[in-house]
Amino acid sequence: MSDEAACAICATEGGPSEAVIFRDEHWAAEVVAGYEVPGWVILRARRHAERITALTDEELASFGFRARDLVAAVSTVMDAPATYLMVFGENYPHFHVLIAPRGADVPVERRGGDILRLRGELADPDAAFALVPAMRAAYGSA
Numbered sequence: 558m559s560d561e562a563a564c565a566i567c568a569t570e571g572g573p574s575e576a577v578i579f580r581d582e583h584w585a586a587e588v589v590a591g592y593e594v595p596g597w598v599i600l601r602a603r604r605h606a607e608r609i610t611a612l613t614d615e616e617l618a619s620f621g622f623r624a625r626d627l628v629a630a631v632s633t634v635m636d637a638p639a640t641y642l643m644v645f646g647e648n649y650p651h652f653h654v655l656i657a658p659r660g661a662d663v664p665v666e667r668r669g670g671d672i673l674r675l676r677g678e679l680a681d682p683d684a685a686f687a688l689v690p691a692m693r694a695a696y697g698s699a
C-alpha cells in the first residue's frame with residue numbers, strides 16, 4: 558500500500574461538502590472527523606506531501622496567504638482572543654496545520670499546546686459543522 562493510500566489526511570478529500578470551508582488548487586480547509594471542536598479547522602495540502610520540506614515553491618507561495626486568511630476568518634467567527642496555528646506531522650506526516658481558536662473560557666493552564674487535551678471534552682460535531690457557512694463567508698471576505 559502506498560503512503561497516499563494509507564493516509565488519513567488524503568482520505569479527507571472524499572469528505573462531506575458540508576465540512577469544506579474552501580478548496581483551491583493546492584489547499585483545502587475543512588472540519589475533520591475526530592477534530593470536530595467548534596472552530597477547529599484543518600488546512601491541508603491537497604496532494605500527499607510529507608512535511609513542509611516536500612512542498613513545491615508554488616504551494617509554499619500560497620500557503621501563507623491561505624493560513625493568514627483562514628486564521629482571520631476563524632478568529633472573527635469565534636471571537637477568539639487567540640487562534641493557534643499548529644503543525645506536528647507526527648501521527649499524520651501529510652503536511653497540514655490545525656487551526657484552533659482559544660476561547661476566553663479556556664483555563665490558563667490548558668492554553669498553548671495543552672489545548673489539544675481538550676479535544677474530547679470540547680468535541681461537538683453538530684456545532685462544528687454549523688459554523689462552516691459562517692467560516693466560508695468570513696474567509697471569502699478576508
Ligand SMILES: [Zn+2]
Pocket residue numbers: 560561564565566567568604605606651
Ligand atoms: Zn496524504
